[in-house]
Amino acid sequence: MHSERLHRLPYKDLGTTEGSSPMGGLFFDTPRFANSDPFFRFQRFGHDDMHTDSDHKLVVVMVGLPARGKSYIVKKVKRYLSWLGFQTKIFNVGDRRRLSSSAGESMRFADGRREDKSCAECSSPGIHTVPCTECETRHPSSFFDPDNESAKHIREQVAIEVFDDLLRWLQAGGQVAIHDATNSTIERRRALIDRLVSQADVNLLFVESICTNQIIINRNIKLKTRSPDYIGIDPEVAEADFRARLRNYERAYRTIGAVEERLDVQYCKIIDVGKKVIAYNIQGFLESQVVFYLMNMNLEPRVIYITRHGESEDNVAGRIGGDASLAPSGVKYSKALARFIDRRRLEFAVEVEEASHHASGAATSISASSTPGTCSEPEAGSPCPEHLRRYRRYRRGEPDFEVWTSMLKRAMETVEYFDPQRYHVKNIKSLNEIYAGKCEGMTYSEIARDFPEEFEARQLDKFYYRYPGIGGESYADVVLRLQQVIVELERIRHSVLLVTHRAMARTLLAYFMDIPTTQMPDMELPLGYVYACEPRPFGNFLRVWRYDPRIDDFEEVDASAALKIRCSQSSFSDSKSVPPLPSPAETTYYSAR
Known part of the structure; x- marks a missing residue:
């Protein structure tokens, strides 16, 4: 096998000249600079002088x-x-x-x-x-x-x-x-x-x-x-x-x-x-x-839930990064989240069990097309044995549901109210928020005041921009960091909840909903939302719930309206227009009635 420099993955530029990709992407032979000038701290790979397999x-x-x-x-x-x-x-x-x-x-x-x-x-x-x-x-x-x-x-x-x-x-x-x-x-x-x-x-x-x-x-x-x-x-x-x-x-x-x-x-x-x-x-x-x-794909019925952590003390103060604990409102959200996932877990188990009846010939209200299982064919009139086993396992309280969090306090504290006897809780460093380097713990107004060139560079190109300082990251870095997480999410055969951060949630949802990387950093994903991606034979089916603190519970909302993308002047010629969210053939958004 030919040698390969794994870090030199090709990424797209935001150019809009003739010959660009549908989202305005071009490929540049520009080196990865370590220069302190923020305008040169972008990731664009693919030198003519570095011929690798990826060329x-x-x-x-x-x-x-x-x-x-x-x-x-x-x-x-x-x-x-x-x-x-x-x-x-x-x-x-x-x-x-x-x-x-x-x-x-x-x-x-x-x-x-x-x-x-x-x-x-x-x-x-x-x-x-x-x-x-x-x-x-x-x-x-x-x-x-x-x-x-x-x-x-x-x-x-x-x-x-x-x-x-x-x-x-x-x-x-x-x-x-x-x-x-x-x-x-x-x-x-x-x-x-x-x-x-x-x-x-x-x-x-x-x-x-x-x-x-x-x-x-x-x-x-x-x-x-x-x-x-x-x-x-x-x-x-x-x-x-x-x-x-x-x-x-x-x-x-x-x-x-x-x-x-x-x-x-x-x-x-x-x-x-x-x-x-x-x-x-x-x-x-x-x-x-x-x-x-x-090698890692499967069609087992499962749901991948993605949410941000509860509101933290830094969120209240408007500061980015850091490792703050939850604010009182965040603690309230974490309790409601545990109750909500308990309820949704049971509801989905019942949906799967009913769908397996329909797939085997029994009359139910669930459409056969909503059954993505890959179990062996059951006897006529009998439910799918694998689906029933999963349903009964849930009723016995055995854990077949994982909860993944980052290793930052605000994320780990958000899952403290999940029953460890019924959920596998894992803390994964790859889910940590994008690291802002020298800008950690600052507000955006402070960054604009103290680092005006950095602030301007980030506005021009949020996906490729890398925060200054040791360990500072870009969204392109985050994609590479989450690559193995994505493969693992494709491999697992049971549902999982990811409690993570805004940049991570944007990157994950961009993958599942096929949103171009040029629009990824402009996705509006506020606190208090749960995004549920259900893999199905025709693609991913998205449902969205919003936490309402007045009733201390979640209500389902229109998924296509919930995933909004702020207009970025670097990506769209008309700064006043709101770009439509892409809806490819393999993606379905649930419209709440």
Whole structure:
């Protein structure tokens, strides 16, 4: 394996010139200065004179049958690498296929009628006898028949076109490109490999998703009936067509194996959502990051709660950093937090237990799509044994819920009222607040008065700005510090509460909700809020509760409204506008009624 300087991760600049990333990011060959001038104390990596594995581009090519979780993996990998600072983009072949004007075949109802209530291309909702432009290119199962030579030619042509677009994007400055398609035949994969022969600085990694759990497959098929291919089509008709499409794919499918190994290709097989992982010939730094991350994912039902500590004495005084104890209001919050988590823990256990009944065929009020478990298929009419075991464990008071805090007094004091017999409490230094160096214990007005250049530099670039003095940190430093925390949160199979600090909460939520790092430091996360991220098959589902001291309890609020981003003049041209919070396809915000 090539040597690598792990601290030299590439980060993005906030430039807005032509050729920048969607959030205005560019890559600069600027060294990491130790200069005392605050304007030079930013982290931007990637020298031309320091050629490491991270200087190479990476193409991740997905492989696998439909409804096997490829898109789930793709979105997670993209979110993780983007959070680490790598410019990453997904290139979806299905999206291009649906836009292909040469497709020839299109989906129809038997009577030629189709309901277009949710089709953006249709001029008005209702029943249409003539499909819109987009719907003309939706393909029935016969289009994926391996014996349909004309359709096969179109599918292969579209896949290569998307791959060529991907390579052009990499040469224009991108770092990691993901080819999101089935790529389920040896011929297709060989064509992609041949396409990379002339790209000396581009590495290739195949990631194959294999799933044998019929519960997960059936759930994914249900989700597929809501895809753009089936807009306006009766769900039963859509499911029957998709299952026919799946059978066509199965006829031609060949797993990665001896052919790719003879070509010395790097590949990773993810079996049953990480229960088994096979890695072959993994050599590069980026590749190892991807494989290590995928080895730790799971779909166990759990919630990741994130909150700031209770109000501290320094909060009351408006001082940053430090190691102050809780103020009386913070003690009151800590007691309410313990009661709230007790209640939510039971509520979620009941939701999981009811959802497992529904997934096994019993009639309940919980949607099957809300069950992200990966248990083996139970007998008909029986609840999932693993979910029942977890529910009964809670009722017996056995701890399967962890509480993580920083090692600062205000965070540790916030969890003093949690029952140690029912919760594993861990103090983790990585969750400590961003260290402000010489500015520790100061108010922002004092910083502006005593260190005016530092104050101005921080306003210009909060993400890359590093506080002055020994140990002073930037948000970029915090991302690196929290990398292993993120991997552990992906690995654990039970719920966890993180009691931490504002910069830490911003960084964690930016990862889970796919918020660009350019907006991360401007997220408004006041004291008294609990953010609950629930990993689901389609992505992360966010709910938010706010503490009301008048009733000494929490009330649920609209999640999309709770995550606000202050306007930063360095990031947005109009300083009076409020940028919309990004809402990617894998992210769902709960709207409280």
